[in-house]
Amino acid sequence: MDNIRKTAIDLCRSREDAGIRMALSRILIQNKSIFLEYNRFRKRLFSELAPKDSEIILYLLPWMLSVNDVSIPGYVDHIKQNFRVFNIETEKDILKRERLFKKTFHIRNDLTVLKPAEKSLPVEGIYTIGSVGTISQTSSSDCDLWICIDKTLYDEEAFDLLTLKIDRIKDWMDSRLKMPVCFFLCDVEDIRACRFGGVDCESCGSTQKKVLKEEFYRTAILTAGKIPLWWVAWDRRQTLCYDDAVREWQSAPSVYYDLIDLGNLDFIDKRESFGAALWQFNKSLTHPLKSILKMLLLKMFLESPKEELLCHRFRRLILDQPRKPHSFVDPGAFTLIAVLDFYQNMDPQTLQFILKCFYLRYKVKLFSRTMTVKEETALELFRRYGLDRETIYELNRFSSWTYSSQIRFGEFIVLLLVDIYKDIAHIARDVTGDVAAQDLTILGQKLSASLKKKPHKIPVLSKPLETLKMPSLTLRFCENRWQVFPDNDDGAMIVEKRDLVYCLAYLAWNDLYFPGQLRMLPNPTSAAMQEIINLLQKIREVFGVYDVSSIDFQNFLQPEHTEKLLIIINFAAPPHADVIHTLSVIRLNNWGELFVNRFTLQERFISFLENIAESSYNTVEFFHVQKNAPHSGKLLAKARRLVSKYFVLVDRK
Incomplete structure (x- = not known):
């Protein structure tokens, strides 16, 4: 039985x-x-x-x-x-x-x-x-x-x-x-x-x-x-x-x-969220607008580690909805909605700015003549969170904003990212054990390279978008100083310095110079427009443009040292000069920082070389002299002899 x-x-x-x-x-x-x-x-x-x-x-x-x-x-x-x-x-x-x-x-x-x-x-x-x-x-x-x-x-x-x-x-x-x-x-x-x-x-x-x-x-x-x-x-x-x-x-x-x-x-540990936030903040130093959503998302993970993961919520939304053609939720819209809902109690002014950032990041143009599927999806989303028609029209015209307005917007983005990072660091102050110490060191050095002010350093421009639609630029000499300003915004000074080389390095390093978009007002100096263009091209050829995300991580674990030197001889001096009057030096270090120094006394130039040679190795040197100057060969040979006492020179074009 x-x-x-x-x-x-x-x-x-x-x-x-x-x-x-x-x-x-x-x-x-x-x-x-x-x-x-x-x-x-x-x-x-x-x-x-x-x-x-x-x-x-x-x-x-x-x-x-x-x-x-x-x-x-x-x-x-x-x-x-x-x-x-x-x-x-x-x-x-x-x-x-x-x-x-x-x-x-x-x-x-x-x-x-x-x-x-x-x-x-x-x-x-x-x-x-x-x-x-x-x-x-x-x-x-x-x-x-x-x-x-x-x-x-x-x-x-x-x-x-x-x-x-x-x-x-x-x-x-x-x-x-x-x-x-x-x-x-x-x-x-x-x-x-x-x-x-x-x-x-x-x-x-x-x-x-x-x-x-x-x-x-x-x-x-x-x-x-x-x-x-x-x-x-x-x-x-x-x-x-x-x-x-x-x-x-x-x-x-x-x-x-x-x-x-x-x-x-099943879940994402706080340590992982913090580590990912560190890395995302590193990327934001070069592409700030792209990083805001991910930074807020990672902050959300940290603030609510026991909440259901977004991917689980998204899967449920897709699999549990009526199956009608084109009725599915877009994951980009879903993620944005999840983040905005989570931060709905944030300061209204900050939330409104974040909405503007998202609008520009997604590159939508609502209320335009052609409404693609992208605009159709985004319309209800931005209406839902209070982005009014007037603000949308203003953002649609972003490319025609004045230079100073665009840069101010970019500076606000960087400030927002820094605030988000501070909040993340505060939340995760007790969970950094699984994040390698060297990763924290790398991030700290990258922050310094991007944001810290140093003598003679070219500051990094806070661009709201990866590329600004730049107007033509005007170069003028006024009260013994060189100034660069956009043609559509006389009140906005892009850069101002006694040293013309510094101004040109600023334009090249921040990717603001484009051939045919720079003019110079008449002035009493010996600066010639063609020589200015030649030098801008040389700076771009030697140093490229600022991109801290491209710097090898190991560089930030090493002491600061010079990797490239561009020595510029008698720039904007009378073309028939047969002796060295000025030496300008553009220097790039292993942390991706660019510096410009100008010397009128040979002794100070030699002292400068002695100082950087002590801490530098495998330095690559380049020289620039006015091409058609009668004594260019003589001036170049003399500058090379000075530099060769401190660095091993290799013939370069």
Whole structure:
């Protein structure tokens, strides 16, 4: 009797388990269908925002990666097995374009050039991450693409060949796309474990883990390949354990063949949020407007670490809404709404300024003649938070604001970012243990290099946008000082100094000089316009423009030393001078700071060289002298002899 009872109980449990599994299976399949519809919505949005580039990224790229023909970019010789994006033969949007692809590369073959799957190494999926296909995508957005593989299926040679193929495809795309494309070859197991050392190669090292994965799940577009299991492992009626979804996925590979386990994401530790905030603030020093949203987002994570993650909230919103065409929420709009709702009790004036920053960052133009899907999505959003019509019209005219108004706006952005960072540092003052000490040192030095005032240092201009639409500039000599001001704003002085070289270095370093947009008023000095243009070009050629984010991290762990010197001889002096009257020195150090010194006494110039030579090594020296001056060769030789006593000179043009 006991055996019969036990058998009956086991049978009931088996039926119960089978029922649970069937219910789970229905949930996963239903959610998969919704995700695919949402993914098509994102692709349509991307296509509307960047018609030509999106066509190559969404459809041509997976096809090129899956073929190996000498006519097609990415061809690799001596390959044992082709690479193939999972299930590409079922991608109707790609297959219907294949004839056009073959025509583009002059392939006269009516048959598909895709090889059978069993003869190829699989690429599990290609995914975008970030702003593409959202309202935050702009003309200056780049496209980060994760190419995911199971590295256990690849030997060293195959992995190297795939890397080579990707590099060659990227080279071809770089020559044809307006949008910069960055490829990151990712191992599935690394993504599961949140190991993004190879993915986020720009990071400080100790500060990027789950934050990046949260952004991936919230913003990814599946270009081609497998659907992340995480995206469909959700049930509106009850909490669904991700491990249960994994077991179900593993139990029926023929049913869930198009899903991939990239790992769960349950929470983000305060230490990680703080570390990511450090890194984001570092980026904000060069691109402040782009960083405001992410800084506020990370601050939100820190202030409410136990709150449901944004990616979870976004997934629930997508999977639990009525499925109507074009009814899906854009992740860029969703993130902005989440941040604004969280900070709705902030000082109204600050919140209004943040709204203006978001408006400019997203580069929308509401109430304009042409309303794209981007404007249609943004209209209700900005109305909802009180950005009135008059303010919107004012922001639409931002490019025609006076120079001084634009710069003031940029300075407010920097002040806001510093305030946000101070709040973050205060919140996280007890959680910095997992952030490497050297990362904190690097950030401190970068802050100093960008913001700290030092004698003879060229200050960094706070630009509200990456590039200002600059008016023509006027250079004048007034009361023994050189001045530069914009033609449309006489009251705004861009730079003023006795030393003309300093003024020119300021323009070049802050990327304010453009050929044909600088004129000079008549003056009693020997400065000639052509020589001014020549020097500006030389400064740009030697030093480039300010970009602290491009400085190698290790530089900030070293003592300050000079890396480049440009010695300028007798600039703006009478052209027939045969002796050295003035020596101007533009100096760049290893922290990305630019300095300008001017000497009229040779003794002081020698003392200056002695001081910087003591702490400098591997310094690169350049010289500049007026090209057509009768004694230019003699003056250059004398300056080189002076400098050679302290630095090893190499012949340079």
